[in-house]
Amino acid sequence: MSIDIDPLCDAPGLTVTDHIENTQFELYTDRPVTPRPSPVEDHYFPVDASVTVETGSIEIPRIAVVEVRSSDGALLARDDDLTMPAGEYHLGIDPAPTKLYSHFESGFSVTTTDRTTRIDLETATEVTLGFRSLHQRPAGTITTPTDPESLMDAISHLGSALQTTSPERSFPTLRGHPPLIEPGTAFHVPDRIERPESGVRIVVPPSYRDVYPVVPLAYYFAAEVVPGSETRIEGDGWIHSLEPDVERRAAEALRQSFHFDCIARTEGFYPVDLHEREATVADLDWATLYEAPLAERLGAYLEVPFERIESELPKWTLTTDIRPDPDNVEALPFVAGELSIVRSPETATPAETGPGGGIGFLRAPEPGPAEFVRGGTGVEEGPDAGAEPARRGAGPRGADAPGDHGAALGSAEFVRPDPVETVEHAWVGDGVPLDANKATLDAYRRRLETGAVEQSRISVLVVCNDEQMREEGKVSELYGLRDMVQFDIEVRHDLTCAEMRDVLASDVDFLHYVGHVDDRGMQCTDDYLDLTREDLRVSVSAFLLNACQSYEQGEALIHRGSRGGIVTLSDVANSPATTLGRIVARLMNSGFNLRTALHVAKRELLTGHQYIVVGDGATTICQSRSGVxxxxxxxxxxxxxxxxxxxxxxxxxxxxxxxxxxxxxxxxxxxxxxxxxxxxxxxxxxxxxxxxxxxxxxxxxxxxxxxxxxxxxxxxx
Known part of the structure; x- marks a missing residue:
């Protein structure tokens, strides 16, 4: 079972651990309880695990909104402060690290403080609690030849994952993960994958360059994608052109329609006061549009000129550049599921390697007299110039010829993607992108792995393999500063190659490495451990390799089993590297994913642009207290x-x-x-x-x- 429900040891209540999403939280009762398994069918909404306890109250240590529904699912109330008379109720409590539902027969009241939400029953009674992991899996895999027209047929089925075609599909829990796409000699769609008849068609020339940018539209609109000479979206009685700039126009259509769906859904099951509805200049009949079929609703949305509402749209989160190559088709469902804007650049601007291994503007700043970099070249300036490396703190400990090593990225093909207007940027294809997440299919696939997890705590290991970098080793104090998540935090110093191998093979949720890296690998006390070796076993989930030019070694970890990590593209001076390491530690501890954590760090540190994310940039090690x-x-x-x-x-x-x-x-x-x-x-x-x-x-x-x-x-x- 992916969810464990156990009694608390030090207070009355339960600990709930979701092993799929690496989330954990506590809920409290007014008396000690022993959870008894109960049928999942006891709940109106589907759950993965259900238990029954006897209690007079339920309290969770976060501010939440409680949805109250009758036995037939009708919404009766939604608030953080309410009182209900005696009756049979199904409650949904949001946010929580899992979907959290309760079912009981009693009158009750809901109250909130500045840190908790409490449900008090009129009398102690049996309460059934249901939990559902927020993890989502694709329904199956579509096999297809990779020519553009066959690919269009496959993309036309991505919308099968939508659990509704109403405006509520703008909620992430109602979209579902698109089916996977796999190259094959014949086209095959599993029976359980059925594309809804949305009435929307996307017409596009049969080329990868034109097809890839409409992939998120095909998913979100549940649209049929067909070949044609001019790119456009069609519904019954209306046409919306995506010419002349397909990438830009497709992005606008996605942002505009999603924004309007979020407004229209306030006419349905969730009639909340929404800022976006109050702020919009669009004069649309939201109640009528809510009831309208998807194609009719979309046509009305797209009649509003984008320029009229552009200023009210939020800054979109993610742009993904996918090179127009058939080798990249398997990444399309993952990018669609993120609702990423997609560009498909035919060419990539090469980035020239700068002097000393720096990459253009990414070159490390000149270190001061007492400063050193985390690579294999020494600092010869300052009062200790000419001293032994161990004294002046310049070269890597144990390096026999520091000046001969360190250009770990000298042979890599660097590319400089065009700037994006979104918060985050990912790159799928050949080349090492500057200032973007190098996404890989291996890492995307690991989102879906749900193997058995032994530990119920989140494990963080800080490895410091250089005594002059011990200051960053103190980041261990920043992990685990949470009152709802249990961490196992360990700090280890001066590991040998054999010990480092054992670390990489362990089921650590996050590895924070502090030390030296060059073209020989990670420096250990007895030698260098080359992570590109085929015999290396890697089970570490996520990592930060805070060392000079750690890209190739970090990419090797992705290929061998890790999901995502942060690496460097150039030499990094020790002081800013230490600062960035501490920032990333606190952000990851607070529930940020790798991509967003690095984005925030870059706001603080100019040298943050020397770092990129490899693998799945959406990787987290825990969930934030607020969810988002x-x-x-x-x-x-x-x-x-x-x-x-x-x-x-x-x-x-x-x-x-x-x-x-x-x-x-x-x-x-x-x-x-x-x-x-x-x-x-x-x-x-x-x-x-x-x-x-x-x-x-x-x-x-x-x-x-x-x-x-x-x-x-x-x-x-």
Whole structure:
């Protein structure tokens, strides 16, 4: 079973561990409980695991909204503060690290504090609790020849994963993972994969360059993709051209239709106050559009000129460049599932290798007199020039000829993708992209692996193989600073090659490596361990290789079993590398994925552009307390008055379209991820209360802080 439900050891309640998503949380009861397995059919919505306990209350340590439904599923109430009379109820509690449902017969009340949500029953009774992992798996694999026209038929079935064609499919839990695509000699679609008849067609010339950018549209619109001379979207009685710039126009259609679906869905099962609905300039009949078929609704959306509503659209999260090559067709379902904007560049601008192994603007800054880089070249300036490497701290410990090594990326083909307007950027295809996530099919596939997991705790291992970098080794203090997640954190120093092999073969959730890397591999106390060796076994899930030019060694970890990691493209000076390592540690501990963590770190450090993500950039090691990953920015307007900006990023199961609400008395509106919430005129006292809800990255005057460092605010002036 993917979900374990166990009694708490130190308080009345339960610990719930989802081994698929690496999430864990606690819920509390008013008395010790012994969970008894119960039928999953006891719940209105599907669940993976169900238990029954006797209790008079349920409390979870987070602010949540409780949906109350009758025995037939009708929505009766949705709030964080309510009272209901005696009756039979099905409750949904959101957000939680898993879908959390309860079923009981009793009157009850819901109350929230600044950190908890509590459900009190009129009397102690049996409560059935259901949990469903937010992990999603494809229904099957489509086999297809890889010529463009056959590929169009396969892409036409991606929308089979949608659990509805209503506007509610803008919720991530109702979209489902698209079926996989696999090259083959004949076209075959498993019987269980059925494309819904949406009435939408996408006409596109039969070339990879034209087909790839419409893949997310085919998925989200459940559209049939057919060959034609001019690229366009068609419905009954309407045509929307995607010419002359197919990539740009397809991106606009995706962003616009998704935005309007998030507004229209407020007319259905979730009639919430939505900021985007209040802010839109589009004068559409949302109630009528909610009831309309998908094709009719889409036609009405696309009649609104994009330029008219562009300013109200949130900054989209991800652009993926997919080279127009048949070798890349297997990545298409994963990119579609992320609702990424897709570009398909036919050529890639080469990036010239700079002096000293630097890559253009990525070249490491000149180190100061007492500084050193994490590669294999020494620093000859300063008062200790000419001293032995062990004294001046310049070369890698144990390197017999530092000057002869270190150009670990000298033979790699670097490419400079065109800039993107989205927050994140991924690259699928040959070449090492500058300032983008090098995504690989191996890593995408590992999203779907659900093998048995032995430990119920999240394991982090910090390895420091150089005594002069011990300062970064203190990052272990930053992992595990969570009150809802159990971490096993270990720090190890000066490992041998054999010990490092054992580490890589262990089921560690996150490896934070501090040391030296060059073309020989990772430096250990007795030799170098080359991670490109075929006999190396790798089970580490995610990693940060915080060393000079660690790209090729990190890419080897992806090919051999890891899901994703952060690596360097050039030499990195020790001080900024240490700073970045500590930032990434706190962000990963706070539930950020690799791609977003590096994006936030780059806002703080110019040298962050020397790092890229390899593999699956959506990899996380735990879930944030709020579900979504949140970055705040605060500005003081006058004495004791503040403005707050909250930027929410999609994260794991809380993907694009998730609802969120800043918990302040100044804002009762809901927002959709990835919208940015602006809340003004907050008092110092209320802002301090908000900062204490959760440890979050906060920018103030362009500098990065953490919320637990910022109060009392008056001391920060």
């Amino acid at each position: 990953a949140v970055v705040g920015e605060i500005t003081s307007t006058e004495s004791s008055i503040w403005d707050l900006t909250v930027e929410a990023y999609p994260n794991g199961p809380y993907g694009i379209g998730t609802l969120y609400r800043p918990v302040t008395t100044k804002s009762e509106a809901n927002y959709t991820v990835p919208s940015v919430a602006h809340v003004g005129d907050i008092s110092e006292e209320e802002l301090e209360e908000w900062l204490q809800l959760e440890t979050l990255p906060i920018f103030r005057q362009e500098e990065l802080y953490w919320s637990d460092e910022l109060f009392p605010l008056r001391d920060q002036e």
